[in-house]
Amino acid sequence: MKPQHWPLYGLRLRTPRLELRLPDLELLNDLASVAADGVHPPDEMPFTIPWTDVPPEERGRATFRHMLSTVADWSVQDWALGLAVLYEGRVVGRQDLTARDFAVTGQVSTGSWLGLAHQGRGIGTEMRAAVLHLAFAELGARTAVSSAMTDNPRSLGVSHRLGYLPDGTTVAAVRGAPVTLQRLRMDRARWEEYRSVEVTVEGLDGCRAEFGA
Template identity: 30%
Template structure:
């Protein structure tokens, strides 16, 4: 995967998130906040430009120190989602997290973006394991993991706080030898 952009087909690509995307990512978050609140602790607060800017800046610092590959999923050059590979270098393990605008769901875009980050993790970064953690009741997210051959390792009970609840999370992993 090229570090700056990666073609996902059908007018979609993966690009490193940078400060030029703050306004577009803020607007995208606002448009999807009600959906995101179902799954994400960070989405419980009202989104602000300042928080989006701080998030983007933190992602760039993490990129610089090698602990994250923060990307935007784009359609025709405009952000339509977010995907990141968080890296635990001391164990050579990465974790992928993602979300996409409702209008772009069901097109295989998140699956293709995840595959690109998995390939980057194994082929370019030398990671030995990539994980996905997804809410047990998030069928779409679980489907991404399963389509890509991730192995379900089990349920992490009450592992993810969302609003006033705690969600059970499914732990999926992929090793280089699992790729087909």
Template identity: 40%
Template sequence: MTSLADIWPPFGLTLTTPRLSIRPVFDDDIPAAVAAARSGVHEPGKSPFSTPWTDLPDHELAPNMAQWYWRCRANFTQESWTLLLAVWNDNEFLGVQDVGAKNFNTLKTVGTGSWLKQSAQGQGFGKEMRAAVVSYAFDYLGAEVAESEAASWNQQSLGVSTSLGYEPNGIFREGWGDTVQEVQKVRLTPTTFKRPDWTLKVQGHEELKTYLKL
């Protein structure tokens, strides 16, 4: 019987850490993602996102999230791709970790972003899920650089980056919604990566690698 992963190879990928199962967001996961976002992701009026999607009213938040997941799938090509990965602890949806790239075959560079519901913050999940996708990018995709960024005031995100070995890579000003923020870029390589003391388990990689022509 043909599976969804046979039709769409990214759906077959699963990354497993000691506490987390990290896999693509399926349509059946969207209600759990919306519920997690509605439960709160950050303090009111303190959005860590350049596009303040969490500030949308409930009746707009759900369709906006669904459209984003569908848009990333529709725009997924060998030249430009974003994997949106649901983060699960047992049967609890904690948030989303993404990893993506443009012109990866030449640049060998990935970027990451993420969010966690507030009740899951402060427990090391953010570091664990970032370490998972970075390990995957370096060890399985052959990435040479991993980049990320955060508002300069967002010490929680920047602290995760520092703990994994990311180094500062410049500050720039950017419009975030109707405000201007100073944004800190950070950069990681396999040699500066402070690897976790656990081994990442990966399923479904070969099919995705073939699809991406790596």
């Protein structure tokens, strides 16, 4: 796909095992299929928005539509970069990097999911390291924040390995019940101390201004 009118389609992040990029329609179809196949056991709900409660077909369709909306709704003041994660050439999950008023705050947030078949291999850590490199090394971010339910040790483990520090807790309503979320924060110095994944970035010059960097 030629990124003539939306240069973000030319952005590539690469780590030793992964490639992250904005999915074209073919990759988006593959990503939706991964979501439809399941991203967590049915007796768990690791997300504050229970988008995975619907049947597989609806889950895939919702993923497809939501990813398109992140392109359609993009603005310099409020952007959401949703990247397909490829492992050995196959889509295995999604990694988001989002920000509001980034030019003023210098703060980004991350979110992600992996297909069930691809969990437990360290991919989650590597793909978040990729977008943290984009944020801090390439866009000049000052802080990165994240959050996870206190009973979600995998997500919390990824954050701790990458250098995030606890930043208090908050309560959200999920499926009509309260859940406690651990907030996490990392500044540039902490990121530099903990960075351990080699990341290369391609195609950023053509779309840097879209981030408010």
